[in-house]
Amino acid sequence: MEWLNYHHLLYFWTVARAGSIAAASQELHVGRPAISMQLKSLEAFFGTPLFLRRGRRLELTETGKLVEGYASEIFRTGRELVEVVRGSSLGRRQVVRVGIADVMAKLIAFALLDSAFSEDDDVHLVLSEDSPRRLFAALAVHELDLVLSDVALAPGLDVRARSHRVGSSTTTLFASPELAARLAPGFPGSLDGAPFLLPSRESAVRASLDRWFESERLRPRTVAEFDDSALMKVFGQAGRGAFPGPTAVAEQIVERYGVRALGVLPTVTERYWAISPERKIAHPAVARIVEGAAAVFPS
């Protein structure tokens, strides 16, 4: 069988992404006639048009869309190959870009990542924090190598990635010593009308928490809602309200923020996910993080 000319395919793919031959010619540093000719050659090779010429506009045909999909995959794999080969060269540090869901307890994130490193690892972590939605978008365009989140990738999302469940924890309620002294007697009934600091409604644990409040017939007084779990704890430390946190790191929360644990909510569980892009060639450091993390909070 005759081989596909990948150079032609690259031109086609660039034109499809750039939207015009002019834009592609700038991107590729190649003249417009040349690109036009190569497009024609590719169309002749396939025996069917890939673009519809509508006036001076180019529109992908159905075949064109199909070819573009394959080309994206081909060139994505090519980039990946370069990244992996260059990234794993001897003596070069591996950069791993990790996105952490803002609602996730930082102590949990630290424990998940820290477990993955051995002393002889030469890995350079670049950590960022954002909403899961934005982190998944960054993952889709290869700006991130890994996302740690309280929610798995939604099935409908057009992101080529895999969610690995790396642990779970029940939830504990915390409060400053003064507030705890007031709320501890008669827990959990004492929580009715009590001031609360809660994770935003975007978070997975919030839905679970609301169900618990409902089942216990409690109506907490929401003082503030947070996207950022660390900020929530700072408010909690100042006695602004009771707040939830993972039982798995309850001791550290008590120690670090000088708060007291009010009680454990066994039905309010939080799951932790490590979401990594589906790669033909696995990022070795990411694989280690995913494997190592799974052992921290066994679910």
Next chain:
DNA sequence: GGCCTCATTGGTTCAACGCT
């Protein structure tokens, strides 16, 4: 093996033309 010739491929510029 080294050298030459030739064909092929893919690039360039330039000009002209059609379309919006």
Next chain:
DNA sequence: AGCGTTGAACCAATGAGGCC
């Protein structure tokens, strides 16, 4: 005017084949 297409002329790199 801006953009895409076509054609012509030309250049450079490469590979195949023939010759010494």
